[in-house]
Amino acid sequence: MPASPSTARAINDRLALRLLQQEGPLTAGQLKQLTGLSRPTVADLVERLTAAGLIAVVGEAGEQRRGPNAKVYGIVADRAHLAALDVRTEGVAVAVADLVGRVLAEESVPIGGDMGTGPAVEQAVALVERVVKEAGADRLHTVGIGAPGLIDPASGELRDSSGLPEWHRRLVAALEERLPEARVSVENETNLAALAEQRDGVARDRDTFVLLWLGHGTGAAVVLDGALRRGASGGTGEIGFLPVPGTAALPSSTDCEGGFHSLAAAGAVVDLAARCGISAGPGQGPSVVGVVRAAVGVVRSAVRQVRDVRAAGTGAGAIWPASAADVPHSARGGGESRPAVEEPRALSGSEASASPIALPAARFLDALADRLAVGVASVVAILDPGCVVLGGEVGRAGGDELAARVQDRIARMTPLPTEVRTTTLGGGAVLRGALLTARDRAQEELFAPGERPVQRW
Known part of the structure; x- marks a missing residue:
């Protein structure tokens, strides 16, 4: 059945707007x-x-x-x-x-755990109002929020x-009331x-x-197949509760301690680094x-x-593998594993000291x-995604060195081919994703078929 003239006009309008966007x-x-x-x-839709x-x-184009x-x-x-x-x-x-997604103003504030719910909500809402003012916006059409x-x-x-x-849930209600x-x-x-990695990051393909x-x-x-999967209760991806070997207990319905969280969350990673002799550096806290x-x-x-030694042609051999993928991997077995590191060949001076210095770092990454x-x-065993992105601030800090190690281990643990990639957006991916969803929602409404009242937000 052919589309009515009004439906055809609406489809053409949205097509043109998407192209312009x-x-x-x-x-x-x-x-x-x-x-x-x-x-x-085209002349009619432009009008x-x-x-x-x-x-x-x-503007104008042409000579x-x-x-x-x-x-x-x-x-x-x-x-x-937005x-x-x-x-x-x-x-x-x-x-x-x-409306086209160009960031006009941006700011963040810390909110301590000792701050009460009311003051925390007020501080967050005040930040939104301040950034809106800095952006020169009279009001907001759409607000997108990312929260754990x-x-x-x-x-x-x-x-x-x-x-x-508690202030997380209260914040949503407060924003709806104030805006x-x-x-x-x-x-x-x-x-x-x-979403941000798929649209603007390392998973674009x-x-x-x-x-x-x-x-x-x-x-x-x-x-999966281009669609974000949330699950029956919205809990798809709650991997922190995944029971895994190497923990002292099992997770519970109210506490993910004992699950994958116990191995890979920030506190556990910092403790692991300390046991391997790795610190953040002089004057820095154990972040x-x-x-x-x-x-x-x-x-x-x-x-x-x-x-550099190899390029100099000294013929002395290598004190360390030539790439991150060549770094010897951890020996398998119980407890924290240790890398099976080759003995350094004879080198002199500062060259010989490079390998011992790198050993604790390699042990930690392994x-x-x-x-x-x-x-x-x-x-991978359940979903066979073909690609896993190590995201967040830690994923970005680990870079290709960490991703290559994880990919090597996955290749040994499963027959399903899996590429492990490093985020290009890091911790900023959440804010970027929230902005993309807000823009999509606003454009969906403003670009919708039907009569459009001339109103400025």
Whole structure:
């Protein structure tokens, strides 16, 4: 059955708007070429979208730069303003952007665990209002929030959890009260990070993958055939509760201690680093990012020294493997594993000292990869995603050195081919994902078929 004239117009309008959003400003001739529509049809839709306040002339193209065919049309970016929030256990980050996703202002504040629920909520809401003002926005059309914990798939609300601060749930209600004209939605932080990696990050070429979030806590997001999977209760990817070997107890329904969380969360990784003799460096606290980054830096430095020695043609051989993938891996067995490291060949001076310095760092990265592989192998066995992204601040700090080790272990533990990649967005993926969902929701409404009242948000 052919579409009615009004439906056809709405479809054409949305197609043109999507092209303008993806490609940037275009002339009417370029819209005709990209849409395949006739010249009169394109002229009509340009007139409609201009009258609706969704597009405007933003410049001219061509050598002569005159006439109707030279006009370049773009989406009216300030037609609506959006806010994105990354809500963590220890603080909140806020970004405000225009309708095309350009960030206008961004700021974050720490929120201590000793702060009461009311003051914590007020501080977070005040931050949103301050960033909105800095962005020059009168009001917000859409707010996207990323938070740890389960999101009820029926109501879209953040479920109560004994392991998370109460101010997280109160914040959503407070924003809805203080911003009555805004559309407020909340999503699990790891799911948003996966969306960001799929749209703008390392998983752009994948329609099926798993993101393993490594930060203060652990989590996983599952994308199958291009769609994010949330599960019956919104709990897909709660990998912190996964029972794994190497822990002292089993997790419970209210506490993930004893699960994968006990091996890979920030506190456990810092303790592991300390046992391997790795610290974040002089004057730095024992942050999980700091210790992982320090270990990776030592290994990379050793690799560079070996390459320099080989390039000099001394014939002395290697004191360390030439790449991260060549670093000897941990011996298998009970307890924390130790790498089977080759004895350094005869070198003199500072060259000979590189290998002993790198050994503790390699031991730490090997042991951490052993831990991560236990959780990743379980996910691979069930879902066969073909690709696992090590995300979050820790995933980014570990870089290719950590990813190569995890991939090697997975290859030994399962016959299912699995590529392990490193995040390109790190901890910023949550805020980016929240912004993308807010933009999509705003555009879905503003670009919807039907009459469009000329109203500026």
